[in-house]
Amino acid sequence: MPVPPVSKRHDKMILTQPQLEQSTNVEPIRKICCIGAGYVGGPTMAMIAKQCPDIEVKVVDINADRIAQWNSDELPVYEPGLDEVVSESRGRNLHFSTDVDQAIADAQMIFISVNTPTKHFGVGAGRAANLEFIEKCARKIAEVAQGHKIVVEKSTLPVRTAEAVKAILAGASSGATFDVLSNPEFLAEGTAVEDLVAPDRVLIGGESKAAVDALVDVYAHWVPREKLLTTNLWSSELSKLTANAFLAQRVSSINSISALCEATEADVDEVAMAIGMDSRIGPKFLKSSVGFGGSCFQKDILNLVYLCEYFGLPEVAEYWEQVVKMNDYQKTRFVRRIVRTLFNTVSDKKIGIWGFAFKKDTNDTRESAAIYICRDLLHERAKISIYDPRVDAEQIRRDLADVMRNGDSELSAASEKLLNENVEIVTDIHEASKDAHGIAVLTEWDEFKDADFERIHNEMKKPAFIFDGRNILKNLPLADIGFIYQGIGFSR
Ligand SMILES: NC(=O)C1=CN([C@@H]2O[C@H](COP(=O)(O)OP(=O)(O)OC[C@H]3O[C@@H](n4cnc5c(N)ncnc54)[C@H](O)[C@@H]3O)[C@@H](O)[C@H]2O)C=CC1
């Protein structure tokens, strides 16, 4: 990655930034396009369309199935409240299409919201972000655009990616001109709509005052001006990685303490409460769990680690890498505890898996802790019966096949046998639990708290164990029913 000299900086709020470069005057934005109709592109653009009826928003993607879903009643993303937001604007000023070229040509402002997964090959494999999709978008824009366009990085990117984007855009043969902004997204899945309606802040990094103002004006339709924070490009890019690293670090920190709690009869929820009441620490993101998942925390920290190594900062890299290692340890520890508790063997024993999504209120399973817990249980020859209220059975099968392949192109015969014979995916919590020796709660779905535990206990093998990877059943009288209950970070 080239490291050009750091250019103009501006770190103040939008209303006080005389140091921004004046560039091409930008007309008020009336046409927006977003490349990438995923978990971020779809909801984010739907919110802009809802809040800005004067702006035409077109979301485009090369994945025709995904676009068809966005145009149907079954949206590809499950998010509370999203159906209403989409249906309010779709067909009015919100459109989903596969015609990427036309959308770029028509738009004044182009968001890039494509995936930036961890690279799995070549230099930086396992750490660096794979930026091929970003680069393809930049090349497509350079090829198609005419006149002046504002290009907005919405995807999470390594710091200084805008330099590469600008260099590619500068090669546009049509003579088109561009401003590049960084506008990272901070929404969390499961609460995307509320996060978009009332964000803690909207961050915009850029060098051209006119372009920054144009994007500020879009958000100012509904976000209070004091929450529109503008910075230089590099601070904006780096703030996104840093925010995710800090959030994940809190989860790994409390999870590390959960192991100590189990060894000492302290209770991690009590410890979290006690430290969280210190206003300097704060109560959020201190919920001990079976480990954080989701498409971003791990990939963004690994990317941060890679960047630190790239810039010759091995101590910093090592510091952040520990957050991911602790998360892996938490998942492994959970399985070991199950095996130990079930008399040191789970071979041929049925374990009911409650929840497969990486958190409640989403159908997303990317990097879900459940994938790795199920893999390790399968390696122990357990028979697993999985129920999740929102995740498709095919998705679960795909995730398990991928993790069992472990980077190889083919499944080994042994893994294939385990997947065929030891995995069932069911549509009901009772089916998952019937004849099971133990239940592992891996996602904190609210409905699990209301289960008919008397019936579940009656239908399980005895002794009946519950391993609660989310501590959501902790306050229920499960011992009175006859269960042996274990959660994370406390002992009973
Ligand atoms: N998922 C989340 O909650 C959050 C994700 N982010 C970041 O936002 C970015 C996007 O994430 P997701 O929406 O989750 O990814 P996603 O995988 O759900 O969606 C990305 C979409 O981009 C499309 N795409 C890829 N290359 C394309 C191209 N050349 N032309 C047109 N479409 C193309 C893919 O087909 C896919 O539908 C990532 O950088 C991620 O780190 C940031 C905040 C939250």
Ligand SMILES: O=C(O)[C@H]1O[C@H](OP(=O)(O)OP(=O)(O)OC[C@H]2O[C@@H](n3ccc(=O)[nH]c3=O)[C@H](O)[C@@H]2O)[C@H](O)[C@@H](O)[C@@H]1O
């Ligand atoms: O860049 C991203 O993709 C997003 O990543 C996270 O959002 P998300 O991964 O959707 O969900 P979180 O609520 O952050 O949860 C992440 C994981 O941590 C776990 N978690 C979270 C909080 C906690 O206290 N304990 C805990 O185990 C969750 O169960 C989940 O598996 C950030 O919260 C968002 O701000 C960011 O935009």
